[in-house]
Amino acid sequence: MKLKLCTLASSSSGNCTYINFEDTHILVDIGISKKRTIEALNQIDVKPESIQAIFVTHEHCDHVKGIGVFNRKYNTPIYATKKTWEVIDKNNLIGKVSNKRILQQTTKIKNLTIQSYKVSHDAVDPVGYIFEAEKKRIALFTDIGIIDTNILTAVKNCNGIMLEFNHDPNMVEVGNYPYYLKRRILGEKGHLSNDTAAKILADIYHQDLKWAMLAHLSGENNLPDLAYITTKNALEEKGLTIGKHIQIYVAEKYINSPLLSV
Incomplete structure (x- = not known):
């Protein structure tokens, strides 16, 4: 099963x-x-x-x-x-x-x-x-400002992962959110950025990690294509190719994702 x-x-x-x-x-x-x-x-x-x-x-x-x-x-x-x-x-x-x-x-x-x-x-x-x-x-x-060593160790031998890709830091900085909210989002008790999450994903990759779901994207401070491309680039820096080594999915706001299995 x-x-x-x-x-x-x-x-x-x-x-x-x-x-x-x-x-x-x-x-x-x-x-x-x-x-x-x-x-x-x-x-x-x-x-x-x-x-x-x-x-x-x-x-x-x-x-x-x-x-x-x-x-x-x-x-x-x-x-x-x-x-x-x-x-x-x-x-x-x-x-x-x-x-x-x-x-x-x-x-x-x-x-x-x-x-x-x-x-x-x-x-x-x-x-x-x-x-x-x-x-x-x-x-x-999801809803996580930083990934500590305890969590990194735990996720390293998972076969699938749903990980927060909340925002692009540049979009946050130039956006219309008030200063305090920008600091909250970017802080250690806020949300993971595309860059940080993509690096984590590339670092924890192993051959039994079949897929990753990029999740909890901000409607104001992110774009699905941006999260995907950031992930693609981080994986390629490690010599990894989407489709060959791992499947990448972007969770949608109101639409069911595929039913993924491991």
């Missing part, structure tokens, strides 16, 4: 990712409406009531605003860190929900293992994830 990933939405305005292994179906974040989530799942022939868990990366609205209404409809278990739950509840970010679970470093749902990793972002307790089944591994790291 294959371990699979599909982005249902990916941008600074809404994020939701589907993970599947055998008869295990989970979502990472729901930062879009219930209606859009159901429509996106239907496009890949997944019934919303079959989702066994929602794993939260952090409390920002583009990652959680659809979780509450989905949970109230399907009673889906929600996994988040203790600190993240405290902020969600204190600020009533998703309304009243049931089936709340405290995220542990390692969680198992049937034959799928979910490992959480603390990341650097301006949220209370943000995490990224690595999903593992039958020695196949997919990493998911």
